[in-house]
Every structure is written in C-alpha cells, then in structure tokens.
Amino acid sequence: MIKNMIKTPCFVLNVDKALCNIIGFKTALINRFKNNILGYSVKTNSFPGWLDIVKDNGGYAEVVSYDEYNLVLKCGFDKSHIIYNGPMKDKASFIDALENGAIVNIETKRELDWLLELDRNKSYKIGIRVNLNISVISPEDCKEEESYSRFGFSYENGELKSAIDHIAGLDHVVLKGLHLHRTSKTRSINTYKNICLYALNIIKEYDLNLSYIDIGGGFYGDMPGKPTYQDYIDAIYNVLSLHYNCDELCLIVEPGNALVASPFSYYTSVIDIKNVGDKRIIVTDGTRNDVDPFFHKKDYFKEFINDLSERDLEKEQVFVGCTCLENDKLFIEKGAPQMQIGDIIKFCFVGAYTMCLSPLFIRFFPRVYIKKHENLILAREEWTENEYLQKIKK
Ligand SMILES: Cc1ncc(COP(=O)(O)O)c(C=O)c1O
Known part of the structure; x- marks a missing residue:
C-alpha cells in the first residue's frame, strides 16, 4: 500500500505512465x-x-x-x-x-x-x-x-x-x-x-x-x-x-x-481539523504552492486514499494548505465523508508547471519518490535548512 511507504507531503513519479506517454507520442510521430x-x-x-x-x-x-x-x-x-x-x-x-x-x-x-x-x-x-x-x-x-x-x-x-x-x-x-x-x-x-x-x-x-x-x-x-x-x-x-x-x-x-502532467501525483496528509464559524477546516501538510502555483485552479483530479466508506458525511469541509497564506485553500468538499487526522489525499495530473514553480516559501521542497511497477524509491529527500543555506557565504 503506497500510503504506508511514503512520507507526506511528496510527489510520486509513476514510471509506467511516463513510458506510456513518451512512447505514445513517439509512435504518433513515427506513424507520419x-x-x-x-x-x-x-x-x-x-x-x-x-x-x-x-x-x-x-x-x-x-x-x-x-x-x-x-x-x-x-x-x-x-x-x-x-x-x-x-x-x-x-x-x-x-x-x-x-x-x-x-x-x-x-x-x-x-x-x-x-x-x-x-x-x-x-x-x-x-x-x-x-x-x-x-x-x-x-x-x-x-x-x-x-x-x-x-x-x-x-x-x-x-x-x-x-x-x-x-x-x-x-x-x-x-x-x-x-x-x-x-x-x-x-x-x-x-x-x-x-x-x-x-x-x-x-x-x-x-x-x-x-x-x-x-x-x-x-x-x-x-x-x-x-x-x-x-x-x-x-x-x-x-x-x-x-x-x-x-x-x-x-x-x-x-x-x-x-x-x-499525468505521471506525477502529489500526496498530502490531514494534520489538523478545526471549526471556524460554520466551516470545518481540514489542514493538510501540503500547499497549493506545490499543486497550483498560479493559484487559479478551483478543483483537482483527486482521490482519498483511506477507506471512507463507514464515515459519517459532513456538510462542508474546506481543505487548506500548511502555509500562512489566507488563500492557500485547496478545495471544498460538500456532503463528503468526514476527514480524520492522518487521512491522505492524492492529487493526480500535477507534473506540469508545479514542481518547477514551487517557491521556497515557509516550507522547503518536498520529497519525490519514483514508482516503478510496485517498487518505490526515494529520489529526492525533502529540502532542509542545509540545502537552503548551501550557497550562502559568511
Ligand atoms: C518554446 C516552448 N516549447 C514548448 C513549451 C511547452 O508547452 P506545453 O507545456 O504547453 O506543451 C513551452 C511552454 O511554455 C515553450 O515556451
């Protein structure tokens, strides 16, 4: 199960999908x-x-x-x-x-x-x-x-x-x-x-x-x-x-x-849940900076990785990112199963103009895994203060 193999927030590159796209485009070219x-x-x-x-x-x-x-x-x-x-x-x-x-x-x-x-x-x-x-x-x-x-x-x-x-x-x-x-x-x-x-x-x-x-x-x-x-x-x-x-x-x-776009997914976990007025705020460890750096998406191709079938339904849940930007809001779910701490959300089709446009804002670059068939390898550690400081001269 991928959810037991990753640490969020992270991107996962699916090699099988990558090959399918590259070979598919190449084949279209060769045909003509x-x-x-x-x-x-x-x-x-x-x-x-x-x-x-x-x-x-x-x-x-x-x-x-x-x-x-x-x-x-x-x-x-x-x-x-x-x-x-x-x-x-x-x-x-x-x-x-x-x-x-x-x-x-x-x-x-x-x-x-x-x-x-x-x-x-x-x-x-x-x-x-x-x-x-x-x-x-x-x-x-x-x-x-x-x-x-x-x-x-x-x-x-x-x-x-x-x-x-x-x-x-x-x-x-x-x-x-x-x-x-x-x-x-x-x-x-x-x-x-x-x-x-x-x-x-x-x-x-x-x-x-x-x-x-x-x-x-x-x-x-x-x-x-x-x-x-x-x-x-x-x-x-x-x-x-x-x-x-x-x-x-x-x-x-x-x-x-x-x-x-399609070979990359992004995974983020629910880290906190609180109520503000009539809103239920679902705080995640991800950020919109990672999946929508232009801040223009309204919703995403997304999946909830945990089994939610037995959960009560919630009128409205507002999923937000971990930064201090007020507009680091990811999406709103109405009438969906109640989230719990630790639930994982997968954002699909997020490989294009995302990772390369992420700023070093509040949190540094997230981990990247490469998935080949059922194997997962960590291809980039999350950035820490050390990478951030590596070019600074004292
Ligand atoms: C010169 C050039 N080629 C290719 C591309 C790729 O465009 P797209 O991601 O829409 O395929 C761009 C994107 O800005 C570009 O500037």
Missing part, C-alpha cells in the same frame, strides 16, 4: 514523419529522474536558458540531443550548442549578432522563431489577454524578413528551420492546422529551403474527450504535406504538459 524529434520542454518539469526517462527513451531536451542547457548536460543528454530556444541563452552556450550539433532556434537580435562570431570556415545550421499572433492566425483559439506573443520575429512588421536576410547574407550559416510554438487556450487541433498554414505561407513567400519545422508544444495529454497525440500529428501532417514530401521534412515537437 520518418524524420521526427520528440523534444521535451524541460521548463515544464526539470526533475532529474524524469529527465532520465526522457533521455533513455530517445527524447531530446528542449531548453530555454543557459541554466537549463547546463542542467541537461549534467543529466547526461548529448549536445546533439538538445533543442536550444528562448531569449536566455548566453553567447558561450549558444556557440557551444551550434558547434556540437544541437538544434538552435534564434529568438533574439543579439543571437543574430553572435552568428558573426562563429568560425567562418565551418558551416552551421540554424532555426528561427516566428512570432505567432493567435488572434490573427487562429482567432477562435485565442485567450484575450494573450492574443499577441512577445516571442519570435514578426512576419507582419518585416522583422522576420530582416532576420532571414541577415542569415542569408552569411556564407557560414544556413537557415534550416522555423520554430512555431504557442500554447493556445483551446489546445485545439485547429490551432496547429492554422499555424502550419501560416508557416507554409512564409516558406513559399521567402522561398525557404528548410529541413525541419519545430511546431513547439501546447498539446493535451491523455485526457478523456480531448485530441490524442495521433490526432495532432495527423492534422499537422495533412497540412504540411500540401507543400512537403513529409519523408524529407523533420517534424520537431516540444510537448511539456502532454508528457509530464
């Missing part, structure tokens, strides 16, 4: 694109035990800063299995990546300048990120506040053309890829179709001879009623094959959420 790369968006959750599973199953690391670049090298990724995106590259790692066969997508103007410092006697391949305004490209999929993007070079105002011309003017660099990431509100197949059509337009207009399209992330994971990995890849294939022989084009994807 002979040349494909499954890049995993490291920012979504950079826990090393998870990165190992990605690496050991042929996944590439998609990184967006020199910190992430150095992290994945330490975790054993080959430089040629890195996709290097984002504005937070530094010159040294940018050049190192290009010298060693990483896929590098230019995001900033300073990277265009850095190209001038590469060895002129060699030849380098480069990609460039295209700015995607979803309200123009796929209006039905756009979040009001996020219609335009601050990333990539804009086709509409000519900055993309200037960047492409700059690269075309260099004898030692060739533009080989377009990077087209957006996570849309709907995560719909329609968004990907429209982004591909938008890209084809650019490719034709500027007569680009590309070897890859990097369509980014933003996909749903294995959620009932939502598009499957194969649905997305089929849709992308159907549009790109209007222009390309897809046996010759490499499709790169960079899923984060779609791969890593």
Whole structure:
C-alpha cells in the first residue's frame, strides 16, 4: 500500500505512465514523419529522474536558458540531443550548442549578432522563431489577454524578413528551420492546422529551403474527450504535406504538459481539523504552492486514499494548505465523508508547471519518490535548512 511507504507531503513519479506517454507520442510521430524529434520542454518539469526517462527513451531536451542547457548536460543528454530556444541563452552556450550539433532556434537580435562570431570556415545550421499572433492566425483559439506573443520575429512588421536576410547574407550559416510554438487556450487541433498554414505561407513567400519545422508544444495529454497525440500529428501532417514530401521534412515537437502532467501525483496528509464559524477546516501538510502555483485552479483530479466508506458525511469541509497564506485553500468538499487526522489525499495530473514553480516559501521542497511497477524509491529527500543555506557565504 503506497500510503504506508511514503512520507507526506511528496510527489510520486509513476514510471509506467511516463513510458506510456513518451512512447505514445513517439509512435504518433513515427506513424507520419520518418524524420521526427520528440523534444521535451524541460521548463515544464526539470526533475532529474524524469529527465532520465526522457533521455533513455530517445527524447531530446528542449531548453530555454543557459541554466537549463547546463542542467541537461549534467543529466547526461548529448549536445546533439538538445533543442536550444528562448531569449536566455548566453553567447558561450549558444556557440557551444551550434558547434556540437544541437538544434538552435534564434529568438533574439543579439543571437543574430553572435552568428558573426562563429568560425567562418565551418558551416552551421540554424532555426528561427516566428512570432505567432493567435488572434490573427487562429482567432477562435485565442485567450484575450494573450492574443499577441512577445516571442519570435514578426512576419507582419518585416522583422522576420530582416532576420532571414541577415542569415542569408552569411556564407557560414544556413537557415534550416522555423520554430512555431504557442500554447493556445483551446489546445485545439485547429490551432496547429492554422499555424502550419501560416508557416507554409512564409516558406513559399521567402522561398525557404528548410529541413525541419519545430511546431513547439501546447498539446493535451491523455485526457478523456480531448485530441490524442495521433490526432495532432495527423492534422499537422495533412497540412504540411500540401507543400512537403513529409519523408524529407523533420517534424520537431516540444510537448511539456502532454508528457509530464499525468505521471506525477502529489500526496498530502490531514494534520489538523478545526471549526471556524460554520466551516470545518481540514489542514493538510501540503500547499497549493506545490499543486497550483498560479493559484487559479478551483478543483483537482483527486482521490482519498483511506477507506471512507463507514464515515459519517459532513456538510462542508474546506481543505487548506500548511502555509500562512489566507488563500492557500485547496478545495471544498460538500456532503463528503468526514476527514480524520492522518487521512491522505492524492492529487493526480500535477507534473506540469508545479514542481518547477514551487517557491521556497515557509516550507522547503518536498520529497519525490519514483514508482516503478510496485517498487518505490526515494529520489529526492525533502529540502532542509542545509540545502537552503548551501550557497550562502559568511
Ligand atoms: C518554446 C516552448 N516549447 C514548448 C513549451 C511547452 O508547452 P506545453 O507545456 O504547453 O506543451 C513551452 C511552454 O511554455 C515553450 O515556451
């Protein structure tokens, strides 16, 4: 029984589920694109035990800063299995990546300048990120506040053309890829179709001879009623094959959420119960910081691990976290069995944008276990004051 093997609060990574997602996405790609790369968006959750599973199953690391670049090298990724995106590259790692066969997508103007410092006697391949305004490209999929993007070079105002011309003017660099990431509100197949059509337009207009399209992330994971990995890849294939022989084009994807959300669960125990006015407050040793760092979820995919079948029902129970934030409230249960001290709650699908966004607020990072079949190993001890103090100079 897992409840007897863990100390809460903790995350548990389920390896079987992780493999199922990674192999499932890879299979969807192979079914349509002979040349494909499954890049995993490291920012979504950079826990090393998870990165190992990605690496050991042929996944590439998609990184967006020199910190992430150095992290994945330490975790054993080959430089040629890195996709290097984002504005937070530094010159040294940018050049190192290009010298060693990483896929590098230019995001900033300073990277265009850095190209001038590469060895002129060699030849380098480069990609460039295209700015995607979803309200123009796929209006039905756009979040009001996020219609335009601050990333990539804009086709509409000519900055993309200037960047492409700059690269075309260099004898030692060739533009080989377009990077087209957006996570849309709907995560719909329609968004990907429209982004591909938008890209084809650019490719034709500027007569680009590309070897890859990097369509980014933003996909749903294995959620009932939502598009499957194969649905997305089929849709992308159907549009790109209007222009390309897809046996010759490499499709790169960079899923984060779609791969890593479901393999991670979070367990927390009830540590106190008290009544405040007409409210019954169930205090847990977990915190919303760990499962909802943006503080926008109303409820969770959750399970009560203990047998509650014989318990009386309670009108309303307010489950709260252990920090001193008034809004560290997790969820409210109405008409549910009465909680008792020691009961354990499991939060499912919490691997994406949770562990990597947890602050060191009041309580330090929780334990992480890795579960393979029925075996459980402790993969990270909980952080203590020692880890917190490790870089402090006296
Ligand atoms: C460049 C890039 N690729 C991939 C992703 C992963 O997105 P998602 O987790 O929605 O799949 C992100 C997320 O911000 C990103 O910025």
